[in-house]
Amino acid sequence: MSVTVSIPTILRTHTGGAKRVEGSGETLAALIDDLESSNPGLKERLVADGKLHRFVNIYVNDEDVRFSGGLDTAITDGDEVTILPAVAGGC
Amino acid sequence: MLRIDQHLVDEMIAHARADHPDEACGVIAGPEGSDEPRRFIKMVNAERSPTFYRFDSAEQLAVWREMDRRDEEPVVIYHSHTATEAYPSRTDISYAGEPDAHYVLLSTRDPETTEIRSFRIVDGTVTEEEIEIRS
Numbered sequence: 001m002s003v004t005v006s007i008p009t010i011l012r013t014h015t016g017g018a019k020r021v022e023g024s025g026e027t028l029a030a031l032i033d034d035l036e037s038s039n040p041g042l043k044e045r046l047v048a049d050g051k052l053h054r055f056v057n058i059y060v061n062d063e064d065v066r067f068s069g070g071l072d073t074a075i076t077d078g079d080e081v082t083i084l085p086a087v088a089g090g091c
Numbered sequence: 092m093l094r095i096d097q098h099l100v101d102e103m104i105a106h107a108r109a110d111h112p113d114e115a116c117g118v119i120a121g122p123e124g125s126d127e128p129r130r131f132i133k134m135v136n137a138e139r140s141p142t143f144y145r146f147d148s149a150e151q152l153a154v155w156r157e158m159d160r161r162d163e164e165p166v167v168i169y170h171s172h173t174a175t176e177a178y179p180s181r182t183d184i185s186y187a188g189e190p191d192a193h194y195v196l197l198s199t200r201d202p203e204t205t206e207i208r209s210f211r212i213v214d215g216t217v218t219e220e221e222i223e224i225r226s
Contacts, residue, residue: 010188010190066148084152090182
């Protein structure tokens with residue numbers, strides 16, 4: 001099984017400039033481990049202390065994984081995974 | 092340098108004034124690689140706060156997908172400070188995740204005039220740049 005993962009500009013240094021990469025895994029955590037093997041350095045930009053980094057949003061299809069189980073979110077064949085930088089700040 | 096049309100500056104100021112005292116935020120999209128801000132997109136501040144802003148994650152996904160379909164990128168990412176100067180805060184810098192974007196800050200602390208400044212924020216380094224407004 002395989003899913004397509006969209007990579008934001010800021011993380012493309014880890015994918016050789018690619019906008020989209022392929023990966024596999026039963027859960028988001030497993031998918032990220034699989035991506036790390038072919039895109040070294042990506043994982044530490046996504047995960048900190050075993051949790052999703054607050055600077056990124058990860059979506060499985062249309063669902064922000066923060067609301068659907070975080071790194072334990074199930075992935076099935078053909079899912080579309082999108083990574084975006086969280087846009088936030090304050091004075 | 093940020094080159095931007097007057098009407099887009101007017102839209103950012105109107106949005107910041109309308110949402111004051113909460114922070115306002117949004118994006119101006121442009122063709123990929125053009126560095127030309129063209130399509131104004133007002134975003135919801137999911138925090139609805141005078142001291143913080145955060146794009147609503149579902150709205151952000153929809154907007155980023157639409158930009159992807161149109162071969163656009165976020166040329167400008169703007170937000171307002173409502174009680175402090177138009178300069179990136181420590182939080183702004185830590186979240187800045189679009190290395191190619193112009194980060195535009197507006198300050199609405201003065202009721203008469205809106206301060207507007209533009210920055211590049213790359214790897215935690217802030218560089219202010221000039222704004223050339225075209226009529």
